[in-house]
Amino acid sequence: MNDLDLDFLVGADNDDGRSKRRSRASAGRDSGGRRGRRRKRRRNKGGFLAPMLALIVLLGGIGGGGYYGYTWLRDAMVVEDYTGQGTGEVAVEIKQGETASDVAQTLVEQDVVKSTDAFVEAIAAAGKSSSLQPGVYTLRKQMSAAAAVELLDPSKQLLERVTLKEGLRLSDTFKVLAKATGKPEKEFQQAAKDAAALGLPAYAKGNLEGYAFPATYDITPKMSAADILTAMVDRFNQTAEKDRLEAEAKALGYTPHEIMTVASIVQAEAGSVEDMGKIARVIYNRLAVDQMLEMDSTTFYGLKRYGVALNNAEVESKSPYNTYRRTGLPPGPISNPGDHAIQAALNPPKGKWRWFVTTDLERGITKFVETEAEFMKIKAEFERNRGGG
Incomplete structure (x- = not known):
């Protein structure tokens, strides 16, 4: 390797020292310094190119490693995912x-x-x-x-939307739920026995009838019978809190369970929301004088049947729900009342009515009277509209 090549590689600092020594050695031979200037110019060019070449080599090395590093980092950052619709x-x-x-x-x-x-x-x-x-x-x-x-x-969402109407008996509620969900009725019957698990209030006395609140429910396949009934009880508890059921019942002189029993009778007997308050007042007026309620709806419930009017044999039934033979309220609710019926039971209008008859079933016309004589008249009107049956 000649001096020029060595100078080229080691850079400008060493080049300056050698340049001085060579200048002294050649001073006598070339007073004009032309040869020294030519050699110096050549070495100065090498001093500029050396770091440039080193930088290029360095960047090339970094660039190559950077490319492979970027490729590795890119592959590492790509998340694993399936393709297609599955x-x-x-x-x-x-x-x-x-x-x-x-x-x-x-x-x-x-x-x-x-x-x-x-x-x-x-x-x-x-x-x-x-x-x-x-x-x-x-x-x-x-x-x-x-x-x-x-x-x-x-x-x-995968769900079943089920609407349970007001006044539906618990036995029929189970039928509707079983049909909608494909679960056996027995699962609902069994789940209804665990009052604590369902969240029933203590005043319900362990009986779900009256407390499976009627509403529209979204039921998913993973919900058990107990889950569904719990949702219905939760909805009742929310309504009871909103209506201040316990406090308002106490103010009326009744227990919450008695109020719910009244509400269930109102729900079963009323032909319209407008009649609910008056029916509740009839019930309270009769209870106040120890008059039998004589409600067809309660007696039919005890017989596990439905109907418009009782026959003589049915009136004589020994069921505790036969209000033609027993004074006071029946043991508990006979259906699951909605909020309107509960409100009617808690806030009945003032009045002295003690009898009512739905004289026109098709149009849902119900008449309210204060005396037994007036009752006989509206009852006869009902019989005529019914065809004398």
């Missing part, structure tokens, strides 16, 4: 209060999505992280996270 069916339940991360974990456990990160990223990209709603959804095994997000729309 296969089969999986029922996935989102519980109250669960976050997107909680749902992601459930989906991974049921092999719906490949990884939690894939689902979290997909739902964030769709802008639906905060729109997950509790319920049961039908998804598929090994589907892409984006496809799973689409099926978790609240409108696609």
